[in-house]
Amino acid sequence: MNSSAPTPADDADLARARPVIAAVREGAPLIHCLTATVSMQLVADGLLAAGARPMMTETLDEAPVVTTLADALLVNLGTLSTDGMAGIPATVEVARCDSRPWVLDPTAIGIAPVRTPLAQKLLGARPAVVRGNASEVMALVGAGTGGRGADSTAAPGSAEQAAREVVRRTGGTVAVSGEVDLVQSPHAQVRLERGSVLLPRVTGTGCLLGALTAACTAVTDDSFAAALAATTWVNLAGELAESRATGPGSFRMQLLDALDEIGRCP
Amino acid sequence: MNSSAPTPADDADLARARPVIAAVREGAPLIHCLTATVSMQLVADGLLAAGARPMMTETLDEAPVVTTLADALLVNLGTLSTDGMAGIPATVEVARCDSRPWVLDPTAIGIAPVRTPLAQKLLGARPAVVRGNASEVMALVGAGTGGRGADSTAAPGSAEQAAREVVRRTGGTVAVSGEVDLVQSPHAQVRLERGSVLLPRVTGTGCLLGALTAACTAVTDDSFAAALAATTWVNLAGELAESRATGPGSFRMQLLDALDEIGRCP
């Protein structure tokens, strides 16, 4: 998709996201991530590349305490461990009580018997942003049958009604990722058709988007601006990385370089 | 080893593996991986690069349920966690009952007191393919003393008798990895002397071979063809990656690009 990408100078999507991106680099927020084991390293490396700082402890014994150091919290339900099952609800409760922004990424909910009701229950703690694919956002409100593993079996457009329902319950923003991304808040909606076909060829790029969304919520009270900036950041980094990559391995490396590069002064 | 590698056009090993490789790319099978934490990301990225799709949940609460979505199952005993100890037997039982193909990778068995008897017991659930190094395959039938960690202390050739014994018990195929790879079924045997000296310099390339073997079993009922195609795929990707790499870090990146490239039309 990069062939028709505008140059940075006239890229309206980038112009809109730039203040939030700059604020993340300036503030270097500490993001507590309770996230999938399989993509933990990409999430941490991606946050560092973007200028934020990761922290990943997930046990009930330590996560609720150390989250008080964080500027924002990410809860991603992928590869949910026994430690995570115990640690997540208590950690979210601390974030809720402290009015610390948090992001819910309901990875692979649908038929999974623990994470699906857990995700639905966590909506009550009003995440600033919910980030998921179409199948996941639909499963969150009991629609559809879930995807296959981490992959959506529903088109992004079909999740619009579910996204509006989640927004109604949380008062926050929902970002539905797919070929066309939908960012929906109580008051605004944007569709983005950017990014790279190589993004789903690397494990954890969706998880990284969730973590970067949390980093953006740490630097602005506007959850819609945060979700939109994070989605744009990953999409534009994906376009830049694709233009330099020869396959999924080199794309992964270039993506980290590009996250560091997007939105800097030319 | 790449200096003497034949060109793709006249590579007989590739020609033999190509139909299975093409079927993985066409079918994009969903592979449920209960696998070592340390190499989880390379396994997932390698499956994605090859055109398959990974899923990694391992708890007793969720793994047996979500495995019903999968086209094949990988069980790798490396860095076996408490979650994995509980989740693996029940998940294998679901695969067995559904006649879903599954692959056993008995990583680092020998003196390890939980995984060694577990691996031996799991043989009774008749994995389509067992993939391991010489020490591991020997330990599976009570021969030898095991390796040192994930490394074999036995030559691949010395495992031939053990491989035949495993085949006798499972009715499936055994792939013994090493400088010379041995693929053994009830009716056939192939030795392959391909690959790269850099493959054992990157963590998890053996685990990735096990996962890719599972992906191949998802697209053919012939477990021997599946094991041979996966072994060839990784070996040829290793040769191509070595020809482009300047060390183990760049080799790792090039390996993922090469998995995506091997066997495509020129």
Next chain:
Amino acid sequence: MNSSAPTPADDADLARARPVIAAVREGAPLIHCLTATVSMQLVADGLLAAGARPMMTETLDEAPVVTTLADALLVNLGTLSTDGMAGIPATVEVARCDSRPWVLDPTAIGIAPVRTPLAQKLLGARPAVVRGNASEVMALVGAGTGGRGADSTAAPGSAEQAAREVVRRTGGTVAVSGEVDLVQSPHAQVRLERGSVLLPRVTGTGCLLGALTAACTAVTDDSFAAALAATTWVNLAGELAESRATGPGSFRMQLLDALDEIGRCP
């Protein structure tokens, strides 16, 4: 910092570290790592790139047994899991009884309620080397308030008194990492101002330094020489990698190539 780096031929830091580096490549020691999930793969890949061999099992059921195969042990408290909480004390006890060298990396201690007292208690088992940032080394002796996540909030210089106190208790060496690294033993002290600003932009480079320190303790009885060689190895690899990198993603890849390259005959 690489612009002013001396060439390998006249690099006195490298000359001092070279015998230990060569001994690791020659001996290929097996290093048992009980370490943070988030950086497990970089730690393993870094050990392999350096010529050592990793092993990562952490459960109470298996870790104390398999550690008897290892040449040295690393205990890193980052992202401490329930399995790690149970497995670490028993595994350290085996290392202590066997006089096997071990390294303690007290990642992110401070306010974390389990790992902080655990780290302090483990000092009694006399690690050959303690490797941490300034905040972590201070928290180990009850000074300071800890860092923020894995980041130090104290300058390396401020940890000198704490480092001396740890040395007094263990009789071993302490390596305090930062812009200026301090390596302190009962009888010697060195400050190093080498490395790259990109090292803290990649997750787990500190953990890798701890693991490489363990590899060095496996090939020399001199814990000070081991800690100094490992610190130098990572710093010089960082300088070389920075000179070839275009961002944090390519730096990570180049770092692994450079670990394999540093100190080889020109």
